[in-house]
Amino acid sequence: MRVHIIGSVIIVAFSILFLSIFNLQVIKGDNYKDQSDKNCIRLLPQAGARGNILDRNGNIIVGNYLSYDVMIMPQDKKVIDKTLEKVGEVLGINIAEIKSRFKKGYLAPFIPVMVASNVDSKKAVVLGELKTDYSSIIIQAHPLRYYPYGKLACHVVGYLNEIDHWRLTKLEDYGYKTKDIVGFGGVEEKYDYYLREDEGALSIEVDHRGRFIRILGFKPPKDGKDIQLTLDLEIQKIAEDAIGDRKASVVIMDPFSGEILAMASNPGFNPAIFINKKNNSIAALDNSALINRSISAGFAPGSIFKLVGASAGLETNKINLATTYTCTGSMRVGNRDFKCWDTHGDENLAQAIAHSCDVYFYRTGLLLGPQAIHDYAQKFSLGKVTGIDLPYEVNGFVPEPLWKRIKLFQNWYNGDTANFVIGQGYTLLTPVQAVRFMAVFANKGDLVTPFIIRNIGGKDMLKSRIKITKVHIKDRVINYLRQDLRGVVNDPTGTANILANLPVSVAGKTGTAEVGRNQTHGWFVGFFPFEKPKYVICVFLESSGSGHSASAVAKQIIGAMSQNNSINLN
């Protein structure tokens, strides 16, 4: 029986263990005891640089600069005290302070202790020269994050901070450790693994006085990979300037590929404040400053949602191009009057879109029913993430009667349908969803996947990023609505008529969504040039704007773009 063989194998295995332990502890024990007492191995960390983040033309959005840390290698107490005094003198730190820093930072006899970080290069040179007399001083250069444009594109880029517990548990197995600096939000977080530098180290043996004897091992540091974004810095600047101090978001995208050319969100933050934590600017941040409004928050879409109702109506033949309704300023649905924002009189579809007539769409919506509107919103992939390659994108929301019954225990009324079709009520859209929705009309029927990464470490990502699916709506319908969108700008009474006298032909749709008392969100979603679109734009003003003011911001952006020589509009 083979079980007996196993018995002897176990005896052999335990003998091996016994002998090895005997060898280690009894025969070589003195040697190891010695090593442990002195622990004459010193580790000198060697820092690498985190990858840069570039815009589509190769301009640096986030780079690195060299910062110097002063470290002291633990030694005899006398030597250390002298060294600390000298270092304190050079740096202008008083001796008690520097001694307490050394005490706090002390981990083990062979790990250098950092006593000052981010020292300017002149002082670093002076200290470097002291090294001949005070051998335990170590000047360590390491690259730190540098943001040449301050808060520009801050939400896209994200910031760096010490790893938190939640991220640590998630990333431990990828070799992340406590106190690691990792990306929070944006590209820094999503692509941390690529951007991240690999820390190297030099292990050296020293004698009992801390003098260098020999190098035991060296692991060179590796720099992180550079990431090139699809953003265009020029356009990004224009967008952020146009927003100013408003709570707002602007997204500009290539309608055919899905490349994000600008993504602005305000209020923002300067990522540099997380690097240099001495000031209280982190606490002073607006509490929503870290949210990327372009992807991480859904808002009531208002009239831009009417395009869903219009598509559904035309596609299912509930309405046709000649269908005309009379707007008397309001309409009774159930036992409530639903108002239109103006009295429009007789309106056909083209006029209803140009004037954003609510009554026309109440009637269309009631003909369609909520389920059909919901289904068509789904065809445009609203209420689902767009799949943009940034973290923390939200779904937005498109309601349906069943949801209301299950979640709110209420029936769906006609009044809900009337609100639904004009983009009020429960519906929530993120600006990036709105831009993608408008791109369908710009590119005549394709649903693109927005993306922001163009190149990682020299590897071109364009091919793998461009994902296009066809929207299942007849070309005829899309083309017709596309024409109507031009009317919104073209028609002298159109809601976005202020965009008519720009050097480039714009088409689009405005939206004003009521949220609470006297507060409205303003939307403008459009594309330009009309004939051969190169840009889709979404301007969103939170709680303090209307379709009109959003159009004014859009006008400012498109105007500035047309004046900038480096941007080719046609």
Place this chain on the structure above:
Amino acid sequence: MRGNNLTILIVAVLIAVIGVMSIYSSNYQKEGLLWQTIFQRQILWIGLGLLLFFYMSNFNYRRLWDITYIVYGVITFLLFLVFVLGIVRLGAQRWLRLGWFNLQPSEVAKLIMVIFLARYFSSKSSSEVSLPVSRYGIFRGLILPFIFIAFPVGLIIEQPDLGSGLLVMFMFIIMVFLSGVRLRYLVILTVFVGLCFPVVWNYLRDYQKDRLLVFLNPNVDPLGAGYTVIQSKIAIGSGQLFGKGWLLGTQSQLHFLPESHTDFIFATFAEEWGFVGCVILLALYYILIRQGIKIASKTGDYFGKLLACGISLMLGIQVFINICMNMGLAPVVGVPLPLMSYGGSSIMTTFVALGILVNINKKRAVF
């Protein structure tokens, strides 16, 4: 509880107590509440483990025969769940969160694979007098069980938990050997697994490769795994004959030793208790495993025999690999020291395994 069974219980509890003492010692100087409560949690796991031990020692192990495939299905599903959650959460994950307890399915899988293989190789139809396993062809004797094992092993390695994956694979080879399948097949299997290694190599993550390379030359990576091994050797060696004394080990307490309460608990122990302590600890493990083998050789029931032998070997191999790892004689692959390393899943699985062992011994007379 008498004789062998009592010995198993006492030895297991003794080892667990030594483990708690070492965990306490390795963490008591670290800052933070989390570290301070780790040994308390270990005591909780041991308490729960003992409950499971008594439950399993009264749970007729033949009933495991009936539910083997169900258990196999459940654990594979859990491993798959870990895999899927790992993808969804964009990060590696070895455990499932069950309320306040993080279950690590790969630990449980080790035991379940042993049960599965014991059952697979001891199956016979009622009309047969002798076991058919020695007459099995290459498909039923080797390929079919290999497929059954390869699936969970793949999921475990993907987690990534190289140590547990290789361990299960190794257990498979041993169970094939024990089962009495023709030796020729065993040779084929060993060669095949050997040939697989270069393929698996390509699928390993960088840091896993590093750890294997470091084994060959610890100075390649002085900061990471190599550093751990160097420091662990210093820790063990500096313990000398009588050790530095409990709570006085300098290596483990001055943060030199990463993982000093999990995979490198042996180094912590060896530093403080010296060669004398190590010999006592080895003797305890030897007694425990020896009891298992004794039970296996006395048991007439073939399923029980294979199971007892498999369980003892599972413990033995983990002890062997872990201690070798601590001494720099094996790559750092993340195998816990049974009953000593911190971790609820490992502790409880080990106690369940010992419970099964005791039950096999109790039921021996019946057959």
